[in-house]
Amino acid sequence: MTSDSVRLARSEFVSKDPGARVLITGGVHGDEFEPMQAIRELIARFEQDSLQLLRGSLILVPVVNEMAFLRGHRAADDGKDLARTCPGRDDGSVTERTAAALSQLIEESDYYIDLHTGGTEFSVFPLAGYTLHPDQNVLDKQRAMAIAFNLPIVWGTAGNLDGRSLSVARDANVPAIYTEYLGGAPCSDDGIAAYVEGCVNVLMHLYMLKGESPASRVSAIVEDSRTGSGHMQVCHPSPITGYFHPQVSLGDSIEAGQSLGWVSSILGDNVIDVPADRDGIVLVLRTFPRVRKGESVGVVLDGADEYQKEIK
Numbered sequence: 001m002t003s004d005s006v007r008l009a010r011s012e013f014v015s016k017d018p019g020a021r022v023l024i025t026g027g028v029h030g031d032e033f034e035p036m037q038a039i040r041e042l043i044a045r046f047e048q049d050s051l052q053l054l055r056g057s058l059i060l061v062p063v064v065n066e067m068a069f070l071r072g073h074r075a076a077d078d079g080k081d082l083a084r085t086c087p088g089r090d091d092g093s094v095t096e097r098t099a100a101a102l103s104q105l106i107e108e109s110d111y112y113i114d115l116h117t118g119g120t121e122f123s124v125f126p127l128a129g130y131t132l133h134p135d136q137n138v139l140d141k142q143r144a145m146a147i148a149f150n151l152p153i154v155w156g157t158a159g160n161l162d163g164r165s166l167s168v169a170r171d172a173n174v175p176a177i178y179t180e181y182l183g184g185a186p187c188s189d190d191g192i193a194a195y196v197e198g199c200v201n202v203l204m205h206l207y208m209l210k211g212e213s214p215a216s217r218v219s220a221i222v223e224d225s226r227t228g229s230g231h232m233q234v235c236h237p238s239p240i241t242g243y244f245h246p247q248v249s250l251g252d253s254i255e256a257g258q259s260l261g262w263v264s265s266i267l268g269d270n271v272i273d274v275p276a277d278r279d280g281i282v283l284v285l286r287t288f289p290r291v292r293k294g295e296s297v298g299v300v301l302d303g304a305d306e307y308q309k310e311i312k
């Protein structure tokens with residue numbers, strides 16, 4: 001460790017009985033607030049003994065990317081996206097050093113949950129996601145964790161995206177999931193509650209907490225192995241820089257060709273439609289009206305209908 005190494009602010013709870021080591025993180029992006037508050041609530045509940053670990057240990061990091069949080073932005077002032085910078089380096093920029101500290105914690109864990117939202121610019125339909133890991137044993141554990149978390153959508157995507165917290169977990173064969181819940185800058189009380197409950201659900205699933213699993217709220221399990229699936233920021237790029245007016249709502253079922261919204265130039269003399277490129281449900285929608293050319297205005301999830309039938 002060099003003197004420039006970042007140490008992530010964390011709380012750790014250890015049972016007297018041995019068991020797995022679980023890591024839960026929020027604030028990999030500095031403008032995603034529900035995860036930060038949910039993890040603080042978990043810390044308080046463990047400190048007050050209203051939650052007690054049966055075995056193993058739990059590390060809770062409410063704000064991984066403190067420098068980005070303090071700026072009120074997705075990224076710190078070196079401009080690097082932490083979720084594209086892992087595993088980082090100890091002698092690099094602030095985001096690279098934060099990535100190195102996070103990667104080390106992930107590699108030392110047996111299970112990992114990374115809580116996200118759409119940040120200040122997007123809103124995301126609540127989902128638990130994972131990589132389609134080449135090791136069947138890891139994949140089965142990830143899928144079971146995502147189902148146990150108990151958000152409406154369970155989404156397995158291509159395992160070949162690098163730079164992310166989940167790619168560090170993938171390379172270390174640590175079963176890992178990430179979650180998304182709305183976004184857009186306000187901090188949703190429902191999102192905080194769903195995240196606290198989801199983490200508790202996964203810890204019960206791992207036999208680390210006592211309790212009854214709630215009835216399933218999962219409405220669709222989609223596994224999409226197409227290259228690049230899960231890379232939300234490249235979907236439906238805006239044709240121009242301007243002002244985005246959505247024409248759909250999050251969670252709507254829509255058809256290919258239907259308008260996701262329009263982008264207007266500054267004077268409104270150039271208005272261009274952004275049609276959906278597939279049938280499906282609106283999984284992600286831009287909520288921050290300013291959009292730059294090439295930036296995503298939304299993501300449409302296809303395949304949810306056929307899997308919905310399968311899990312009934």
Ligand SMILES: [Zn+2]
Nearest residue numbers: 029032116117
């Ligand atoms: Zn994020």
